Amino acid sequence: MGKKSAFNLRNKHYFPPLSQLPWEGKRDQRFCNFFFQPIRRWCLLVEIIERNISPTSGHTNSKAPPVTCRVRDVDGRELRIDLHNGMRPGTVVDDCTRGYTMAIMCPTRHRFQDGGVGVNIDDLSALMVIPVSMNDMMQINDKIRTVRTCAICQRKTRYGCELCQMPYCSVRCQTVSWNTGHRELCQAAHVVRIWRKVDWNNTTLPGFY
Numbered sequence: 676m677g678k679k680s681a682f683n684l685r686n687k688h689y690f691p692p693l694s695q696l697p698w699e700g701k702r703d704q705r706f707c708n709f710f711f712q713p714i715r716r717w718c719l720l721v722e723i724i725e726r727n728i729s730p731t732s733g734h735t736n737s738k739a740p741p742v743t744c745r746v747r748d749v750d751g752r753e754l755r756i757d758l759h760n761g762m763r764p765g766t767v768v769d770d771c772t773r774g775y776t777m778a779i780m781c782p783t784r785h786r787f788q789d790g791g792v793g794v795n796i797d798d799l800s801a802l803m804v805i806p807v808s809m810n811d812m813m814q815i816n817d818k819i820r821t822v823r824t825c826a827i828c829q830r831k832t833r834y835g836c837e838l839c840q841m842p843y844c845s846v847r848c849q850t851v852s853w854n855t856g857h858r859e860l861c862q863a864a865h866v867v868r869i870w871r872k873v874d875w876n877n878t879t880l881p882g883f884y
């Protein structure tokens with residue numbers, strides 16, 4: 676996915692569902708080298724169903740209880756995500772809202788004490804919350820991929836939204852789009868546009884960019 680044109684949120688090599696994540700503590704050559712260092716980036720996309728359900732079992736290693744979210748992955752499978760060190764206000768955890776999309780960089784699969792499978796997040800810099808649904812994320816992905824076609828009328832164009840580069844042929848189409856929800860989608864489209872420029876095979880930069 677070094678080339679822009681190959682970028683696709685539907686590519687499960689880089690955006691795998693829970694069932695394809697490496698297991699915590701197990702060396703998985705698809706993702707890590709002999710020393711557990713990532714050999715590329717991968718990102719788990721999930722939609723938040725519920726935040727702050729009480730954990731079903733105790734956490735042996737943590738002092739403060741984690742913030743727990745129930746989410747759904749790209750395969751429609753439900754899983755639990757525990758956010759540690761997120762009790763302080765002003766962190767990304769505040770943005771975790773039902774219906775929003777979570778993006779988690781380079782996660783591993785964790786088996787909780789109750790037998791359920793999910794993800795533990797200790798480093799909150801690996802988490803981004805995007806204020807649109809997964810369905811909206813995928814629609815943005817598909818529209819941005821057809822780069823030179825107006826998002827409203829499909830006419831060929833070289834112009835687009837200044838903030839996110841979503842293509843529009845005219846001010847009229849851009850206004851229609853803005854009044855029918857682009858305001859909310861613009862932030863997400865901005866994220867997708869930045870992700871398209873990232874070299875997903877380069878692991879020297881931590882985090883998302």
Ligand SMILES: [Zn+2]
Pocket residue numbers: 825826827828829830843844845848
């Ligand atoms: Zn148009």
Ligand SMILES: [Zn+2]
Pocket residue numbers: 836837838839840841857860861862864
């Ligand atoms: Zn925009």
